[in-house]
Amino acid sequence: MSLDAIADNLPLYLQGAWTTLRLLAMALLLGLAGAIPLAVLRASSKRRWWVPVWVFTWVIRGTPLLVQLFLVYYGLAQFAWVRGSVAWPLLSSAWFCTVAAFAVNTCAYTTEILAGAIRATPPGEVEAARSLGMPWGLMVRRILLPSALRRALPACGNEAVLMLHATSLASIVTLLDLTGVARDVNSRFFLPFPAFITAALFYLAITGVLVALFRRAETRWLRHLAPIR
Amino acid sequence: MLHGYGWSLLEGLRLTLGMAGASLAVALLLGLAGAAARLSRSAFWRGLALIYTTVVRGVPDLVLMLLVFYGGQLAVNEIAPHLGIDEYVDIDPFVAGVATIGFIFGAYLAETFRGAILAIPLGQAEAARAFGMSAPQAFRRIVLPQMVRLAIPGFANNWLVLVKSTALVSVIGLNDMMQKAGQAAGATREPFTFYLAVGALYLAITTLSVLVLRVVEKRCSPGVRAIHL
Numbered sequence: 242m243s244l245d246a247i248a249d250n251l252p253l254y255l256q257g258a259w260t261t262l263r264l265l266a267m268a269l270l271l272g273l274a275g276a277i278p279l280a281v282l283r284a285s286s287k288r289r290w291w292v293p294v295w296v297f298t299w300v301i302r303g304t305p306l307l308v309q310l311f312l313v314y315y316g317l318a319q320f321a322w323v324r325g326s327v328a329w330p331l332l333s334s335a336w337f338c339t340v341a342a343f344a345v346n347t348c349a350y351t352t353e354i355l356a357g358a359i360r361a362t363p364p365g366e367v368e369a370a371r372s373l374g375m376p377w378g379l380m381v382r383r384i385l386l387p388s389a390l391r392r393a394l395p396a397c398g399n400e401a402v403l404m405l406h407a408t409s410l411a412s413i414v415t416l417l418d419l420t421g422v423a424r425d426v427n428s429r430f431f432l433p434f435p436a437f438i439t440a441a442l443f444y445l446a447i448t449g450v451l452v453a454l455f456r457r458a459e460t461r462w463l464r465h466l467a468p469i470r
Numbered sequence: 471m472l473h474g475y476g477w478s479l480l481e482g483l484r485l486t487l488g489m490a491g492a493s494l495a496v497a498l499l500l501g502l503a504g505a506a507a508r509l510s511r512s513a514f515w516r517g518l519a520l521i522y523t524t525v526v527r528g529v530p531d532l533v534l535m536l537l538v539f540y541g542g543q544l545a546v547n548e549i550a551p552h553l554g555i556d557e558y559v560d561i562d563p564f565v566a567g568v569a570t571i572g573f574i575f576g577a578y579l580a581e582t583f584r585g586a587i588l589a590i591p592l593g594q595a596e597a598a599r600a601f602g603m604s605a606p607q608a609f610r611r612i613v614l615p616q617m618v619r620l621a622i623p624g625f626a627n628n629w630l631v632l633v634k635s636t637a638l639v640s641v642i643g644l645n646d647m648m649q650k651a652g653q654a655a656g657a658t659r660e661p662f663t664f665y666l667a668v669g670a671l672y673l674a675i676t677t678l679s680v681l682v683l684r685v686v687e688k689r690c691s692p693g694v695r696a697i698h699l
Contacts, residue, residue, distance in 0.1 A: 299673075299677075300669075300673060302676075303630075303672065303673040303676040303677060304634070304669040304672045304673050304676075305634040305635070305636075305637035305638075305669075305672055306634070307637040307638060307640075307648065308637060308648070308665055308668055308669045308672060309669070311648075311652075311661070311665045312661075312662060312665045312666065312669065315655065315661040315662075315665065316661045316662035316665050316666070317662065318661065319659065319660050319661055319662040319663070320662070402528075405530075406529070406530035406531065407530070408530075409530035409531075409532040409533055410532060410638075412532070413532075413641055420530065420532055420533055420536070423533065423536070424536065427536070427540060431544075433536070433537060433540035433541040433543075433544055434537070434541045434544070437533055437536055437537035437540070437541065438537065440533050441525075441529040441533050441534070441537070444528065444529050444530055444533065445525065445528045445529060448528040448529075449528070
């Protein structure tokens with residue numbers, strides 16, 4: 242009887258899963274796009290480059306995502322000039338605020354991951370590029386980043402899974418993602434176990450797919466670092 | 471600046487810290503038990519621990535928290551009449567929060583501890599056994615003290631994530647910092663100010679934790695040589 246309620250609402254769960262996946266994809270892509278230039282600055286040896294980026298990652302990584310989400314979603318409405326600005330329709334939408342908060346959050350974590358990978362670059366690779374007369378920008382684009390992004394793959398896989406779990410916070414600001422659907426089903430039928438366990442199974446499945454995807458990416462792009470069998 | 475709500479926030483801070491401390495105690499116990507089970511000779515315990523760590527780490531904290539809070543409520547009231555309790559039993563959200571966060575981070579700590587134990591050369595425990603120590607003695611005197619040092623970096627990470635996930639307990643109705651900030655924001659119409667204050671408090675906790683754990687790691691590693699790049 243309780244499983245009937247879940248079966249009837251399965252389309253809702255699928256919609257929720259789709260919302261979760263879209264949130265995840267947008268957050269990860271935007272976060273990565275921001276993290277690449279920031280990581281290069283973070284790994285720089287010049288104080289005026291790495292200090293501001295370090296402050297950014299310290300603040301974002303040191304505070305809960307929920308606080309960041311509330312600051313954007315509820316907090317910005319405090320200022321009259323924000324409410325009066327042209328961007329207000331965008332800033333008052335739960336979807337936009339959630340994607341923005343998630344993207345900034347994962348950007349900070351990814352920046353530190355990539356910066357670590359850049360620092361681990363064998364000096365010879367950069368020296369070889371220099372000795373061939375490559376200008377700085379070309380060297381970063383052709384040598385530094387391809388090599389660092391590969392080395393960062395395993396850690397990025399972890400971050401993607403953590404971000405998937407973090408997307409459940411979207412349900413707190415009214416979005417109907419997987420968790421939102423489960424909360425909705427629970428409040429309508431009062432079936433906490435079936436409602437939340439169904440969502441948990443969806444999350445487990447998505448986590449499994451993500452892990453498998455990253456493992457495939459690693460066998461493809463990290464073959465040169467694999468242990469010899 | 472905080473319109474007299476400063477004390478209220480600090481009260482919330484006390485609850486958040488109490489919550490984090492109590493959850494950590496639960497997580498440490500579960501983590502040690504989980505690590506022991508993962509490394510045990512019995513296939514049953516190994517399998518059980520593997521399911522525990524895999525499932526918990528594959529599902530968002532929020533979903534587990536809602537499951538324990540709503541589901542636990544239901545389960546307790548199903549069982550209560552059989553124990554001769556006729557009133558409706560309300561689960562204390564503090565207990566639900568501590569139980570869930572402890573349960574979740576027990577799984578993460580189990581993996582951290584397992585990795586640390588595996589990193590200690592087997593010969594050490596073997597040598598202890600050869601000197602006539604029993605297996606528990608060898609674990610307590612030889613493996614455990616060395617494991618602590620190796621587990622600290624992973625433990626530090628787990629602790630920081632745990633602290634930040636305490637922000638979620640406001641969702642199940644606990645009067646923590648987030649909840650207090652929400653109340654103050656509703657009364658003063660200044661959400662940004664109050665969530666910013668909560669963010670600053672969290673940042674203070676996490677920063678202090680990092681500094682303390684750095685000192686602890688140094689104290690636990692006398693005579694360990696590090697490479698300097």
